[in-house]
Amino acid sequence: MRLKATLWGAAAALALVPAAAMAERERGSSGHLNIIYWQAVSTMNPFLSGGTKEMNASSIVLEPLARFDAAGELVAWLAEEIPTLDNGGVSEDLKTITWRLKEGLLWSDGTPVTAADVVFTHEYCTHPEGGCSYRDRFAGIESVVAEDDHTVVITFEDATPNPYIPFVGAGSPIIQQAQFQNCLGARAPECTDANFAPVGTGPYVVTDFRPNDVIQFEANPNYRVPTQPYFATITWAGGGDATGAARAVFQTGEMDYAWNLQLAPEVIEQMQSGGQGELLVDFGPLMERIELNFTDVSADLPDDERGTRMHPHPILTDIRVREALSRAIDRELLTEIGYGPTGRATCNFIVAPPAMASPNNDNCLVQDMDRANELLDEAGWERGPDGIRTRDGMRLELLFNTSTNAVRQDFQALIQQWWREIGVDTRLRNIDAGVFFGSDPSSPDTYVKFWADVQMYASLFEGTDPTPHLEQRRCGREPRPETQWPGQNINRYCNPEYDALWAELNREPDPERRQELVIALNDMFVQDFAHLPLVARGRVSAKSTDLGGVVMNVWDSEHWNQAEWYRITE
Amino acid sequence: MLNFTIRRLVMAVPTVIIISLLIFLLLDLAPGDPTAQLPLTIPLEVRDEIRLALGLGDPVIVRYFKWLQMMLVNEPLHALEQVTGWNVAPDTQRILSWQSRSPVGDIIAQRIPQTLWVVGMGYLFGILIALPIGIISAYKQYSWFDQLGTFIAMVGFSVPVFFTGVVLILVFSVWLGWFPSMYDTTLRVTDWDSFMRQVRQMVLPVSVLALFNAAQISRFMRASMLDNLNMDYVRTARAKGLRERTVVMVHVLRNSMIPVVTVIALGVPSVFSGAIITETIFRVNGLGALLINAIYANDIPMIQTLTFIFAVLIVLFNLIADVIYGILDPRIRYD
Numbered sequence A: 001m002r003l004k005a006t007l008w009g010a011a012a013a014l015a016l017v018p019a020a021a022m023a024e025r026e027r028g029s030s031g032h033l034n035i036i037y038w039q040a041v042s043t044m045n046p047f048l049s050g051g052t053k054e055m056n057a058s059s060i061v062l063e064p065l066a067r068f069d070a071a072g073e074l075v076a077w078l079a080e081e082i083p084t085l086d087n088g089g090v091s092e093d094l095k096t097i098t099w100r101l102k103e104g105l106l107w108s109d110g111t112p113v114t115a116a117d118v119v120f121t122h123e124y125c126t127h128p129e130g131g132c133s134y135r136d137r138f139a140g141i142e143s144v145v146a147e148d149d150h151t152v153v154i155t156f157e158d159a160t161p162n163p164y165i166p167f168v169g170a171g172s173p174i175i176q177q178a179q180f181q182n183c184l185g186a187r188a189p190e191c192t193d194a195n196f197a198p199v200g201t202g203p204y205v206v207t208d209f210r211p212n213d214v215i216q217f218e219a220n221p222n223y224r225v226p227t228q229p230y231f232a233t234i235t236w237a238g239g240g241d242a243t244g245a246a247r248a249v250f251q252t253g254e255m256d257y258a259w260n261l262q263l264a265p266e267v268i269e270q271m272q273s274g275g276q277g278e279l280l281v282d283f284g285p286l287m288e289r290i291e292l293n294f295t296d297v298s299a300d301l302p303d304d305e306r307g308t309r310m311h312p313h314p315i316l317t318d319i320r321v322r323e324a325l326s327r328a329i330d331r332e333l334l335t336e337i338g339y340g341p342t343g344r345a346t347c348n349f350i351v352a353p354p355a356m357a358s359p360n361n362d363n364c365l366v367q368d369m370d371r372a373n374e375l376l377d378e379a380g381w382e383r384g385p386d387g388i389r390t391r392d393g394m395r396l397e398l399l400f401n402t403s404t405n406a407v408r409q410d411f412q413a414l415i416q417q418w419w420r421e422i423g424v425d426t427r428l429r430n431i432d433a434g435v436f437f438g439s440d441p442s443s444p445d446t447y448v449k450f451w452a453d454v455q456m457y458a459s460l461f462e463g464t465d466p467t468p469h470l471e472q473r474r475c476g477r478e479p480r481p482e483t484q485w486p487g488q489n490i491n492r493y494c495n496p497e498y499d500a501l502w503a504e505l506n507r508e509p510d511p512e513r514r515q516e517l518v519i520a521l522n523d524m525f526v527q528d529f530a531h532l533p534l535v536a537r538g539r540v541s542a543k544s545t546d547l548g549g550v551v552m553n554v555w556d557s558e559h560w561n562q563a564e565w566y567r568i569t570e
Numbered sequence B: 001m002l003n004f005t006i007r008r009l010v011m012a013v014p015t016v017i018i019i020s021l022l023i024f025l026l027l028d029l030a031p032g033d034p035t036a037q038l039p040l041t042i043p044l045e046v047r048d049e050i051r052l053a054l055g056l057g058d059p060v061i062v063r064y065f066k067w068l069q070m071m072l073v074n075e076p077l078h079a080l081e082q083v084t085g086w087n088v089a090p091d092t093q094r095i096l097s098w099q100s101r102s103p104v105g106d107i108i109a110q111r112i113p114q115t116l117w118v119v120g121m122g123y124l125f126g127i128l129i130a131l132p133i134g135i136i137s138a139y140k141q142y143s144w145f146d147q148l149g150t151f152i153a154m155v156g157f158s159v160p161v162f163f164t165g166v167v168l169i170l171v172f173s174v175w176l177g178w179f180p181s182m183y184d185t186t187l188r189v190t191d192w193d194s195f196m197r198q199v200r201q202m203v204l205p206v207s208v209l210a211l212f213n214a215a216q217i218s219r220f221m222r223a224s225m226l227d228n229l230n231m232d233y234v235r236t237a238r239a240k241g242l243r244e245r246t247v248v249m250v251h252v253l254r255n256s257m258i259p260v261v262t263v264i265a266l267g268v269p270s271v272f273s274g275a276i277i278t279e280t281i282f283r284v285n286g287l288g289a290l291l292i293n294a295i296y297a298n299d300i301p302m303i304q305t306l307t308f309i310f311a312v313l314i315v316l317f318n319l320i321a322d323v324i325y326g327i328l329d330p331r332i333r334y335d
Helices: A002-023 A052-058 A115-126 A185-190 A192-196 A242-250 A265-272 A319-327 A331-338 A369-378 A406-421 A467-471 A496-507 A511-527 B002-029 B044-053 B060-084 B104-139 B144-158 B161-175 B192-229 B232-239 B244-272 B276-281 B287-296 B300-328
Strands: A031-037 A066-068 A074-076 A096-100 A141-148 A151-156 A204-210 A214-219 A231-238 A277-292 A343-345 A389-391 A397-403 A425-431 A454-459 A531-544
Touching: A031 A052, A031 A242, A115 A141, A115 A151, A185 A192, A185 B044, A242 A265, A242 A531, A242 B161, A265 A277, A265 A331, A277 A319, A319 A369, A319 A531, A331 A343, A331 A406, A331 A531, A397 A406, A406 A425, A406 A454, A467 A496, A467 A511, A496 A511, A511 A531, B002 B060, B002 B300, B060 B104, B060 B300, B104 B144, B104 B192, B104 B244, B104 B276, B104 B287, B104 B300, B144 B192, B161 B192, B161 B276, B192 B244, B192 B276, B232 B244, B244 B300, B276 B287, B287 B300
Parallel strands: A031 A231, A397 A425, A397 A454
Antiparallel strands: A066 A074, A096 A151, A141 A151, A204 A214, A214 A231, A277 A454, A277 A531, A343 A531
16 A cells, blocks of 8 residues: 555656656757748838838847737836836826836847937937838827936827827837937938847847848847746748748648738648647737728719718718618628638627627628618619619619738629629729739729728727727828828718717726727717628637747737747657 | 850840830839838828838939949949958948848849759759750650650649649658758758758759759750751761761751750740749749749839849840850851
8 A cells, every 4th residue: 555655656756747847947948949921021120111020020139118918918028017097107197108117127239228228219210211110109209208227208299098009019119229329210221230130128139130031049148037038049931821831830840830821711720630730819900891982982073072072972871771781791601711710700890809899789790681672672772674773873883892812802702792682783893902002192093092882901900909090980081182192081981979989088098988988989880880890800820739838919929928938848 | 256245245235224224114103002011000191201211202213213323333333342352332322122121132142042052953954854855755756755755744834833842742741751841041051961951952842843944945855856857967977877876966966956055045044033933832032032022012122123133134145045056056157
């Protein structure tokens, strides 16, 4: 009996060995990590690129004062703590915010990080000739001042209920003044060495950078957590295609992590069956939608009146028509065909964070052809001999634009067929993404100009605060010819009640009340069928099964906790 | 011959300049926007500033001459400086890529080795396979060897590389695990071991390209041999009592090579322009991948510079083909 107990004890001790070994992870103990970005990284300076791939790669070198965790909550990063109204970091009039840097922070070259670096970062990105991609992060700032070596005070022009935009998140990291001080404005692109190998505070340092090809990293010897990062070196490969990247993780095991695998659902499913890798999916604010134009875009109108509020749309200004178009769509089927596990059918304008997604609109998820037909009958559209409805001699005919993309063309064809069943004739067009999403004011085909009746694309917002995204749909924010078509009120929606409610949201500091207001604005917008939400799209990456510590994050860089990634050993 | 070569070289200069202007205007007229790939969260006002910072505010003709000056003067000086170490190009402006904001010359120089290794080897092996197949197929016309050669050539012609490439990856990388599916551009050949790794990672892309190239060239070789084999001088050579080997390998082959060499020489610029599809499938980040990437991103300085270099190479190899023609066939004299 005694012997048996001893044996059991020995067995238990043996079983504990791997656990003990895991607890003793230290810097570099996990060896080498291979990451593949099939869209290769062009530069390590996110301010000069604006692309997500550059933001992700630079996020393991350059860090912000605070970032968002996987749940969308703010976490102090280079800052000591998150400044709030309660701890006095945010002033009562909501006009200033005071950040304190952690003590003893070092750049990877061994020099101390000071508040002057933070002030310099603001100066770098707001230089008028620099063309900084994240310049709008610093909009509405009156001054950024270093009070002492560790304290930065940001003063806003107006009361700002959400001051966590500048220096927060992967799009707003701190760069080193010593390295970039001769790279301001028009000189920014000349500093190739600095742009390719910035000195940072993050867990890794660039050792070799080849634009649009490959990056090599090694652990930062001055990283603030002495036991991290666990991987000693990283090869960040780029290029190839999404299928190849997925294959390298799921089937050949050449890569440990692959980013942005937008593949057909059946391809992913088949590759996953190999068991070498796992799919990582999480849902952020990215949503595929159909915008319905409230203005007349008839080619008979002069160019400076076409698509403006001077001429209301002859068909789509009737809410019954808009509702009918929505009812005729089977969103669940679209999601299944186009996105599989990486999409979710939705009826909301604001789909995330979860607390701000409205629970009130799910009735649109069920396709209802009878109701759609009824609505069109009520609106006075009668079926002609060819099945297409007409009213006062006008055919119910819509021009449907989107960008060239296999999934979008599938969606177009399905929707065209459903709309045909309710007597709506749809003409389809697809436009090269470089033109459609471009902003050339002379092009007639951009999504901003919207010279079509309906159009489909996906959009999202930065961070966890949808206030600026909701603001876009206010009256007067629509793209207009006299301002060379900037503006994001794409469908030219205008509702004074909506504007009033938004103004209330913009003044409200209480988080719970803000959530209620966001939901109310969302409901007002989608129950007016001002646009038709279709699918909430997830971020999709893949990791090999022996890679540990990865926490998918849709609110910040996917590599936000890169220092904690490790190799799972048996 | 020398006179002819010099005259042709001088003539090439205006040709190349006109080509560059045409490319520039075409790219400028084509719709597209370098900021179109950015996330929609970046507002249009910021996009306008980015475009101004890229130099898009200047009129097209100013941009063209700026580019021409950088391409013809600054870039060669920088290349010279890098090769020799002389300080000949202090602080001169260089052509910057819009994607990476770094000199396009440096990126192209970085990409040339892998393109030459992979695409060049594919071409070389293609030729080495094609010539014997072409010669034997013609000499033994309608034999089983000829039928097999024709079949392989048809396969190489008609099956696209994006299919053969993926099949090879499935068989040799996924099922058998013999070769990597991705090319590692950071690998340095320093010893036997790394040399073997380099060979292993080159096997798949080189085979795909070699099959494609061999298909084309072997058909030319076969047709050209067939033309010559029935000529009177071949009968004469045989009547003189020459060995069959000498008849075929010296008399017929030399004459048959004339059109084939032209085809091979004219194909060399395509080695430099890379193989867009093959490079993408095997993640060989060479010049082809660079070009297609730049086109997707509307990176006009990069597209412009690459297409200009390709244009120069095409003009140059046309000239080389003409010169070789003269050497192979003493009857042809240009003076």
